[in-house]
Amino acid sequence: SQQGEEDPQALxxxxxxxxxxxxxxxxxxxxxxxxxxxxxxxxxxxxLIRSNEREKHSGRLRVTLDTSKKSxxxxxxxxxxxxxxSYFCATLPYSGxxxxxxFGTGTKLQVIP
Amino acid sequence: DGGITQSPKYLFxxxxxxxxxxxxQNLNHDAMYWYRQDPGQGLRLIYYSQIVNDFQKGDIAxxxxxxxxKKESFPLTVTSAQKNPTAFYLCASSAAGTGGGRNIQYFxxxxxxxxx
Numbered sequence: 001s002q003q004g005e006e007d008p009q010a011l012x013x014x015x016x017x018x019x020x021x022x023x024x025x026x027x028x029x030x031x032x033x034x035x036x037x038x039x040x041x042x043x044x045x046x047x048l049i050r051s052n053e054r055e056k057h058s059g060r061l062r063v064t065l066d067t068s069k070k071s072x073x074x075x076x077x078x079x080x081x082x083x084x085x086s087y088f089c090a091t092l093p094y095s096g097x098x099x100x101x102x103f104g105t106g107t108k109l110q111v112i113p
Numbered sequence: 114d115g116g117i118t119q120s121p122k123y124l125f126x127x128x129x130x131x132x133x134x135x136x137x138q139n140l141n142h143d144a145m146y147w148y149r150q151d152p153g154q155g156l157r158l159i160y161y162s163q164i165v166n167d168f169q170k171g172d173i174a175x176x177x178x179x180x181x182x183k184k185e186s187f188p189l190t191v192t193s194a195q196k197n198p199t200a201f202y203l204c205a206s207s208a209a210g211t212g213g214g215r216n217i218q219y220f221x222x223x224x225x226x227x228x229x
Contacts, residue, residue: 031216033217035218040201040223040225041222041223042117042119042203042205042220042221042222042223043156043203043205043218043220044220045217045218045219048217088155088156090218092216100158100161100171101216101218102158103148103155103156104155105154105155106154106155108153
């Protein structure tokens, strides 16, 4: 079953604009991660935010986490054509023992030059 | 050059045939995973392994089998029992445990399987 649901499913913006995508999840988490997938390729890890963190930055990426609302957002600032890809959130449940990371359904981002 | 290697990149399966997808990693990771991705969809977990000679079913294990005889290798067999095998298959690995970002997954480039 899918733990994370991304919103919107697809997003098209002009180069230079900011892109925001959201992820909602259902159960308490240990951490939340964002991954990127270029068409026909594997996923690449972008950023991890722990449940006790509210915001994290990495270059042009900004991730926020609101555990009370069980949601996260990924902001890509000053987007470039090369940012065109699908973006997935992945959650690690907060409980004892081994838990599986669960991936969401993804947001397909198109950045128009 | 560290990473995960999946082969082949493209694979075609005939009716009633079993096919095996290869996944090799040189990251010294204990955990390995197989996912299936259908067009425009997210990833669904097929099997995962936390340690050599041990593996568990994921959410959609029916029609698939795996082995983990070596730390660096985790091959996936798509059996004839899998009636709708056409999909993009992704292998991943991670360090064991959940602390310090150890569950970050590193992915191969994928194998696209089609039915003839």
